[in-house]
Amino acid sequence: xxxLSQTAVLxxxxxxASWTALFLAAGKSVTVFDPAQGADAIVQDYxxxxxxxxxxxxxxxxxxxQLRFTDDPADAVAGAGFVQESVPERLExxxxxxxxxxxALASDAVVASSASGLTLSEMQGGWQNPGPLxxxxxxxxxxxxxLVEVMGNTRTRPGAVETAERFYAEVGKITIRVNKEVPGHxxxxxxxxxxxxxxxxVTEGVASVEDVDKAxxxxxxxxxxxxxxxxxxxxxxxxxxxxxxxxxxxxxxNRWWDDLGTPYLNAETADRLVAGMAxxxxxxxxxxxxxxxxxxxAAMQAATAPLRKG
Ligand SMILES: NC(=O)c1ccc[n+]([C@@H]2O[C@H](COP(=O)([O-])OP(=O)(O)OC[C@H]3O[C@@H](n4cnc5c(N)ncnc54)[C@H](O)[C@@H]3O)[C@@H](O)[C@H]2O)c1
Numbered sequence: 001x002x003x004l005s006q007t008a009v010l011x012x013x014x015x016x017a018s019w020t021a022l023f024l025a026a027g028k029s030v031t032v033f034d035p036a037q038g039a040d041a042i043v044q045d046y047x048x049x050x051x052x053x054x055x056x057x058x059x060x061x062x063x064x065x066q067l068r069f070t071d072d073p074a075d076a077v078a079g080a081g082f083v084q085e086s087v088p089e090r091l092e093x094x095x096x097x098x099x100x101x102x103x104a105l106a107s108d109a110v111v112a113s114s115a116s117g118l119t120l121s122e123m124q125g126g127w128q129n130p131g132p133l134x135x136x137x138x139x140x141x142x143x144x145x146x147l148v149e150v151m152g153n154t155r156t157r158p159g160a161v162e163t164a165e166r167f168y169a170e171v172g173k174i175t176i177r178v179n180k181e182v183p184g185h186x187x188x189x190x191x192x193x194x195x196x197x198x199x200x201x202v203t204e205g206v207a208s209v210e211d212v213d214k215a216x217x218x219x220x221x222x223x224x225x226x227x228x229x230x231x232x233x234x235x236x237x238x239x240x241x242x243x244x245x246x247x248x249x250x251x252x253x254n255r256w257w258d259d260l261g262t263p264y265l266n267a268e269t270a271d272r273l274v275a276g277m278a279x280x281x282x283x284x285x286x287x288x289x290x291x292x293x294x295x296x297x298a299a300m301q302a303a304t305a306p307l308r309k310g
Contacts (some may be wrong), residue, residue, distance in 0.1 A: 002081040002106075003081045004111065005019075007030050007081070007084065008082075009023070009030055009033070009076075010033050010083060010097060011033075011114075012039050012042070015138060016043075017046040019084050019086060019143070020043055021068070022143040024047060025051070025059050027065050027067075028217070029066040030066070030067050031076045031080065032069050032070070033069075033073045039127075040090075043067075043069075058172075063193075073097060074104035076101075077101045077104050079106065084136060085112065086113075091122055094118065098123070103181040108163075110134060110160050110164050111133050113133065113137075114136060114162050117184065119181050120151055122153070131157030132160060134156055134164045135150060145297065146173055146174040147174055147187060148168050149187060150165055151179075151185070198212045202276060209279070210276065210280035225300060225304075297305045
């Protein structure tokens with residue numbers, strides 16, 4: 001069985017720095033490779049700032065793992081059982097990195113890519129033998145949002161997906177298995193579907209950006225944070241469950257689906273949204289809003305974790 005105590009993080013920007021903090025909290029040793037000047041200080045600072053919330057959420061389950069930086073990706077992966085790749089979302093950058101690490105990987109190592117938009121098949125093109133590569137797509141910030149979407153395919157080494165799932169469970173993540181390759185995997189497609197209608201409602205003048213956002217976070221968003229949409233509708237028609245719900249509301253949903261908008265995210269739409277966001281946030285900057293978001297996520301996670309059944 002692959003030894004998952006030693007890990008490598010390749011690319012330590014928004015996503016990689018957060019992965020680093022989470023892995024260290026689970027007692028993993030982490031070797032980071034990121035060519036940006038000053039990346040080591042930025043990552044160290046990120047980990048220190050993330051630590052209190054990792055402790056608060058019960059994710060700091062072990063003594064902090066050992067953190068090391070290297071300027072050689074082959075050195076980073078040497079001896080690692082699990083490698084999380086979070087370099088920029090450009091195929092040529094990912095392929096060039098894979099070519100550098102492939103000869104140095106342990107025979108049973110797993111390399112998980114955080115890629116949001118690129119598909120596994122596209123990324124496999126950068127390998128002599130793509131057996132170790134799986135998709136391990138997180139949500140930002142990975143140390144706070146539990147979900148990871150995991151996927152392999154016929155070119156993936158048997159057992160690599162299961163090893164990735166075992167690793168993610170060890171560091172406190174909740175995984176789903178993506179069975180078929182589609183752009184955006186699962187969760188981003190769901191976000192895109194909702195955002196499309198949110199934009200349509202704004203551009204049609206049905207409600208402001210602020211009110212459409214409020215309609216999500218103060219309404220169904222709170223429920224979605226407890227259970228998924230289909231399970232919630234299973235609870236929406238009494239004892240008859242989902243079958244009764246479908247009977248009762250088929251006409252309504254079919255009517256609404258027929259009426260949903262299909263906006264396109266062009267410059268005009270973006271200007272409209274940006275103006276609406278300026279009104280909604282009264283000029284508050286994204287950094288301070290991110291801090292508010294993270295504090296709210298942490299509080300919700302801490303409150304609900306003891307109630308989760310699995
Ligand atoms: N930002 C998000 O919300 C989000 C969410 C989920 C997944 N992802 C995915 O995670 C990956 C990274 O995204 P990000 O938002 O962290 O980007 P980012 O630009 O913040 O970070 C990328 C990091 O990679 C470094 N880098 C550049 N070239 C490199 C190389 N050859 N080797 C190693 N490091 C290199 C950069 O210096 C930078 O620190 C992408 O595939 C993205 O799709 C992003």
